[in-house]
Amino acid sequence: MRLFHNYHYAAAMLLFCLGLHTVIVRRNIIKKLIGLNIMETSVFFFYISLGYLDGGIAPIRVGGADPARMVNPIPQALILTGIVVAVSVTALALSMVILLYRQYGTLDVDRLMREEEPEAVESGKED
Amino acid sequence: MKRVAALLFIAALAVLLLYVVSRMPPMGDPETPTATHVIPRYLEKAEEETHTVNVITGVILNYRGYDTMGEVTVIFCALAAVLAVLGRERRGVIHGFVDRSEVPSSTIVRTMVRFIVPFIILFSVYTILHGETSPGGGFQGGAIIGGSMIIFTTIFGLYESSRRIPLKVRAPLEGAAVMGFFLVGTLGLVGGGNFLTYAWPRVAQDLHPSLVVWLTVLVEVGIGLGGAMVLTSILFAMIREEEEIATVS
Numbered sequence: 259m260r261l262f263h264n265y266h267y268a269a270a271m272l273l274f275c276l277g278l279h280t281v282i283v284r285r286n287i288i289k290k291l292i293g294l295n296i297m298e299t300s301v302f303f304f305y306i307s308l309g310y311l312d313g314g315i316a317p318i319r320v321g322g323a324d325p326a327r328m329v330n331p332i333p334q335a336l337i338l339t340g341i342v343v344a345v346s347v348t349a350l351a352l353s354m355v356i357l358l359y360r361q362y363g364t365l366d367v368d369r370l371m372r373e374e375e376p377e378a379v380e381s382g383k384e385d
Numbered sequence: 386m387k388r389v390a391a392l393l394f395i396a397a398l399a400v401l402l403l404y405v406v407s408r409m410p411p412m413g414d415p416e417t418p419t420a421t422h423v424i425p426r427y428l429e430k431a432e433e434e435t436h437t438v439n440v441i442t443g444v445i446l447n448y449r450g451y452d453t454m455g456e457v458t459v460i461f462c463a464l465a466a467v468l469a470v471l472g473r474e475r476r477g478v479i480h481g482f483v484d485r486s487e488v489p490s491s492t493i494v495r496t497m498v499r500f501i502v503p504f505i506i507l508f509s510v511y512t513i514l515h516g517e518t519s520p521g522g523g524f525q526g527g528a529i530i531g532g533s534m535i536i537f538t539t540i541f542g543l544y545e546s547s548r549r550i551p552l553k554v555r556a557p558l559e560g561a562a563v564m565g566f567f568l569v570g571t572l573g574l575v576g577g578g579n580f581l582t583y584a585w586p587r588v589a590q591d592l593h594p595s596l597v598v599w600l601t602v603l604v605e606v607g608i609g610l611g612g613a614m615v616l617t618s619i620l621f622a623m624i625r626e627e628e629e630i631a632t633v634s
Contacts, residue, residue, distance in 0.1 A: 261407040271402035275395050282391045311420060312413035317428060317440035325428040330420055335444040338524060339456045346463030349619045353467040356623060
C-alpha cells in the first residue's frame with residue numbers, strides 16, 4: 259500500500275496534526291509557540307522528503323559524482339529560507355510574549371483574554 | 386468539550402492528510418514530478434553556470450539570489466522588530482538572570498565552556514568559508530556562532546558575553562548580510578552585468594570563474610557575520626532584564 263511506502267510523508271502529516279493540536283489545546287502561549295514550531299518542522303520534513311531519491315547522493319559535484327543520482331537540491335534550498343523565516347517569526351513572537359508577561363504576569367491565554375488589570379509579576383503557575 | 390472538539394477536528398484533518406499521502410507518487414522514485422522537469426537541468430548545468438561545486442549553494446545564491454536577499458532582509462527586519470519591542474541594552478546596566486544568580490555555575494562547566502567555545506567558532510568559520518564546496522554556508526555558520534554565544538551567555542552571564550562582543554562591534558555588523566548582497570549586486574551592475582549576476586562581462590572576461598567564486602564567498606561571509614550578530618543581538622535583548630522588573634521579582 260502506498261501509505262506505508264510513503265511513510266516519511268505520513269510521519270510529516272502526523273507531526274503537523276500534533277503541532278496543530280498543541281496550538282489549539284494548550285493555554286500557555288509558549289507551548290502554543292512550541293506547537294507552531296513543530297508544525298513548521300513537519301512542513302520542512304515533508305519538503306525534504308519530497309526531494310529524496312532511492313540510493314541518491316548529496317548534490318555536490320566532487321569526484322565525478324553522477325548528476326543523475328543526485329537528490330533534488332530545490333527543496334533543500336527552499337527549506338533553508340523557510341528555517342530562517344521560522345526563526346525570525348519565533349524570535350518576534352517570543353519577544354512579544356516576554357512583554358506580555360512583564361505587563362500581565364501570566365502566560366495563560368484565557369486569563370489574558372479577560373483583559374485583567376495588570377498585576378505584579380509573580381512566580382506564575384502555568385497550565 | 387472544547388478538547389473533544391479539537392481532537393475530533395485534528396482526527397478529521399489527519400485522515401484527510403493521510404488519504405492524500407496514500408494517493409501521492411511513491412517516495413524516492415526518479416520518475417516523480419518533483420525529480421523531473423527542471424531538476425536535471427539544475428544538476429547538469431549548475432557547476433558551469435554558477436561555478437560552485439555545491440549545487441544547493443548555487444541555487445541559493447545564484448539562481449534564487451533575489452529570494453535569499455529577501456530572506457536576509459526578513460531576518461534583519463525580525464531583529465529590528467525584536468529591538469523595537471524589547472529595547473536595546475544600555476552600556477553598563479546590562480545583566481540577565483545568570484548574573485543575578487546566587488549560585489555560581491560549577492567550575493567544571495565553566496572550564497569546559499571556556500575550552501570549547503573557540504573550537505565552535507573555528508568550526509563555524511570553516512562552515513562559512515567552505516559553503517560552496519561542501520555542506521555548509523553562511524546561514525549554518527552564523528547559526529553555529531549564535532549557538533556558541535548562547536552557551537557562553539548561559540554559563541558566564543550577559544555581562545561577560547556582552548563585554549566580549551560589545552554593542553559597537555555588533556551594531557555595524559548586523560546589516561552585513563543585507564549589505565553583502567547589495568554590494569555584490571551593485572558590483573555586478575558596475576561591471577556591466579545585471580543586479581546579482583556575479584559577472585563582470587565588461588571588465589573581466591578571462592578571470593570570470595574565479596571572480597564568481599570570490600563574489601560568492603563574499604556574500605557567504607556577509608551572511609555568516611550578519612546572521613551571527615543578529616542572533617546574538619536577539620539573544621541579548623531577550624535575556625536582558627529591566628532594572629525595575631528585576632526589583633519586583
